[in-house]
Amino acid sequence: MLLVGLSADTVQRLPERDNRENLTPQVALGKKVWEDNNCLGCHTLLGEGAYFAPELGNVYVRYGNSKEAIKGFITSRPVDGIPGRRSMPQFNMSEEELDAIAEFLKYMSEIDTNDWPPNVQG
Amino acid sequence: MKYQSQKVAKPYFIAAIGLFVGQILFGLIMGLQYVVGDFLFPEIPFNVARMVHTNLLIVWLLFGFMGSTYYMVPEESKTELYSPKLAMLLFWVFLVAGALTIVGYLAVPYARLAELTGNDLLPTMGREFLEQPTITKIGIVIVALGFLFNVGMTLLRGRKTVITMVLFLGLVGLAVFFLFSFYNPHNPVLDKMFWWWVVHLWVEGVWELILGAILAFTLIKVTGVDREVIEKWLYVIIAMALITGLLGTGHHYFFIGTPEYWLWVGSVFSAMEPIPFFMMTLFAFNMVNKRRRQHPNRAAVLWALGTGVMAFLGAGVWGFLHTLAPVNYYTHGSQITAAHGHMAFYGAYVMIVLTMISYAMPMLNGREAANSNKSQVTEMWGFWLMTVSMVFITLFLTGAGILQVYLQRFSDAPLPFMIVQDKIELFYWLREFAGVIFLLGLIVYIVSFFVKGEEARLKPAEQTLVE
Numbered sequence: 001m002l003l004v005g006l007s008a009d010t011v012q013r014l015p016e017r018d019n020r021e022n023l024t025p026q027v028a029l030g031k032k033v034w035e036d037n038n039c040l041g042c043h044t045l046l047g048e049g050a051y052f053a054p055e056l057g058n059v060y061v062r063y064g065n066s067k068e069a070i071k072g073f074i075t076s077r078p079v080d081g082i083p084g085r086r087s088m089p090q091f092n093m094s095e096e097e098l099d100a101i102a103e104f105l106k107y108m109s110e111i112d113t114n115d116w117p118p119n120v121q122g
Numbered sequence: 123m124k125y126q127s128q129k130v131a132k133p134y135f136i137a138a139i140g141l142f143v144g145q146i147l148f149g150l151i152m153g154l155q156y157v158v159g160d161f162l163f164p165e166i167p168f169n170v171a172r173m174v175h176t177n178l179l180i181v182w183l184l185f186g187f188m189g190s191t192y193y194m195v196p197e198e199s200k201t202e203l204y205s206p207k208l209a210m211l212l213f214w215v216f217l218v219a220g221a222l223t224i225v226g227y228l229a230v231p232y233a234r235l236a237e238l239t240g241n242d243l244l245p246t247m248g249r250e251f252l253e254q255p256t257i258t259k260i261g262i263v264i265v266a267l268g269f270l271f272n273v274g275m276t277l278l279r280g281r282k283t284v285i286t287m288v289l290f291l292g293l294v295g296l297a298v299f300f301l302f303s304f305y306n307p308h309n310p311v312l313d314k315m316f317w318w319w320v321v322h323l324w325v326e327g328v329w330e331l332i333l334g335a336i337l338a339f340t341l342i343k344v345t346g347v348d349r350e351v352i353e354k355w356l357y358v359i360i361a362m363a364l365i366t367g368l369l370g371t372g373h374h375y376f377f378i379g380t381p382e383y384w385l386w387v388g389s390v391f392s393a394m395e396p397i398p399f400f401m402m403t404l405f406a407f408n409m410v411n412k413r414r415r416q417h418p419n420r421a422a423v424l425w426a427l428g429t430g431v432m433a434f435l436g437a438g439v440w441g442f443l444h445t446l447a448p449v450n451y452y453t454h455g456s457q458i459t460a461a462h463g464h465m466a467f468y469g470a471y472v473m474i475v476l477t478m479i480s481y482a483m484p485m486l487n488g489r490e491a492a493n494s495n496k497s498q499v500t501e502m503w504g505f506w507l508m509t510v511s512m513v514f515i516t517l518f519l520t521g522a523g524i525l526q527v528y529l530q531r532f533s534d535a536p537l538p539f540m541i542v543q544d545k546i547e548l549f550y551w552l553r554e555f556a557g558v559i560f561l562l563g564l565i566v567y568i569v570s571f572f573v574k575g576e577e578a579r580l581k582p583a584e585q586t587l588v589e
């Protein structure tokens with residue numbers, strides 16, 4: 001039951017680290033879009049998920065702090081994939097969803113993760 | 123078989139094995155997608171295959187746990203099951219709900235499934251292992267409640283043993299922690315933190331109690347060692363499991379936005395988590411060495427010993443390998459994680475369910491104690507093929523993981539993820555090859571159920587061992 005105690009303490013201290021001052025309705029929508037498309041089924045997010053495709057907790061930084069680059073990547077996926085290569089599906093997201101998911105990924109990159117991942121490659 | 127109602131275990135075991143086959147087929151699909159990226163794309167994208175693979179695993183293990191419980195509880199309690207009818211009803215509810223969910227995954231895009239099943243009302247989907255639509259999750263809770271009621275009533279009526287109490291505690295814990303799957307806050311850090319209360323507290327907490335109880339039960343049966351001795355072991359094992367496993371949750375709180383003290387708490391407590399697994403190894407071997415009788419079901423003894431060894435290797439050794447924060451900093455979310463996940467799940471939970479099936483199935487099929495020698499030999503072939511190929515799967519993934527960590531995270535010029543994946547392709551081919559052998563082993567295992575022959579019996583002289 002020490003676990004409960006420590007967890008309570010953690011929940012108390014999270015505001016210093018979890019970037020919640022930026023938790024806008026748009027970020028919440030982005031998280032929902034992330035879940036509804038099961039992105040975690042291929043990617044990791046802060047190291048959790050599947051190991052088939054790159055880490056996305058820091059993709060905002062990897063793409064030069066650009067939300068547009070993230071949106072561009074998502075919209076440009078070919079419907080039938082790339083021959084012979086691991087391919088990401090075309091999700092046909094609306095502009096609102098695209099903005100939200102990009103904002104969500106930016107949010108993730110601003111969480112204090114004890115300096116993980118070791119470098120920008122994730 | 124001493125009680126008629128133990129029979130309800132049989133359909134549970136058959137369903138478990140059937141779903142196991144499905145799990146492995148989807149594993150092989152994914153293994154191929156790792157190297158032939160566009161295999162079955164866009165019909166079955168990787169994330170869909172993965173949900174099917176992991177959810178089938180969990181569901182068939184739950185079938186296995188429930189079947190084992192229905193087999194053990196009447197015999198331990200010395201009374202018939204409270205309601206065999208309820209047990210059968212819940213069997214069908216669970217099977218149909220599970221099948222519909224899998225069909226849903228395969229038939230429509232996930233986002234559409236989320237929409238159709240009303241994920242907007244209470245969003246719980248899209249998180250690893252908890253991908254099931256919210257209504258399926260509610261169904262699981264209902265099945266669990268009915269199951270616990272049925273088992274609880276039986277326990278109240280009959281003899282109470284340490285084994286059934288530990289088992290019941292584990293099952294209640296399983297249901298309680300599943301409730302955290304309904305907690306999905308907007309804040310990703312909180313979400314992740316309590317997601318582990320389902321996943322970690324299952325496999326490194328309450329499931330260990332279930333594992334310990336089933337192992338203790340089968341060891342009593344096949345070795346004839348005194349219950350008092352077995353119970354003492356069980357007490358110590360579960361105490362260690364809970365002491366180390368609860369705070370061991372901290373090994374998942376290193377890099378997800380939780381405070382720094384978890385680096386210490388998680389490392390220290392999870393470093394001790396191998397202890398209960400090592401004790402299970404000692405437990406199994408000690409009891410078999412001290413056996414008071416020779417049991418004609420040698421396959422079941424092999425499975426029990428195998429569980430002891432492989433659970434320690436997969437959970438204890440491969441877990442320890444990456445559980446200290448400075449190591450996990452580099453290995454977090456890599457193929458090392460996948461290597462550990464495979465051997466731990468197989469060694470601990472797959473093997474304990476197969477131990478119970480091996481022990482119980484002959485009786486459920488109307489035999490006195492064991493299958494024919496020929497059938498047992500076939501089953502043991504299945505055992506070795508599956509177990510050895512799982513060892514190789516783990517080794518190949520570990521090789522891939524070491525290279526991945528070095529090239530992508532450790533070297534002076536870190537390479538992008540996809541480039542690294544290309545470079546370590548060879549290991550993925552080897553893993554897929556080992557996976558095919560695993561499937562062969564599974565087929566041999568299933569064939570063993572259909573091998574007929576005279577029941578294996580012991581010569582009178584073998585039946586009791588003199589110390």
Ligand code: HEM
Nearest residue numbers: 050051052149150152153459460463464467468472557560
């Ligand atoms: C033929 C054999 C198998 C193959 C080829 C296979 C392949 C795979 C693949 C490719 C993944 C996804 C890894 C990723 O996210 O990138 C996976 C995940 C997983 N598989 Fe298997 N699998 C096999 C057998 C098994 C067995 C027997 C078990 C259980 C005992 C199992 C349990 C799991 C688990 C727990 C995960 C999730 C791992 C994690 O999140 O770290 N698999 N498998």
Ligand code: HEM
Nearest residue numbers: 325373392395437441442444445454455459463466467470
């Ligand atoms: C039978 C028991 C166990 C099972 C079935 C199991 C299974 C798993 C699985 C499936 C994962 C991946 C979760 C994900 O997808 O993110 C995982 C992660 C992990 N496990 Fe275990 N595990 C067991 C016991 C242990 C033990 C005893 C230790 C430590 C000694 C351990 C240490 C770890 C660590 C450190 C991670 C996180 C890896 C990462 O950072 O990516 N596990 N385990």
Ligand SMILES: [Fe+2]
Nearest residue numbers: 322326371373
């Ligand atoms: Fe864990």
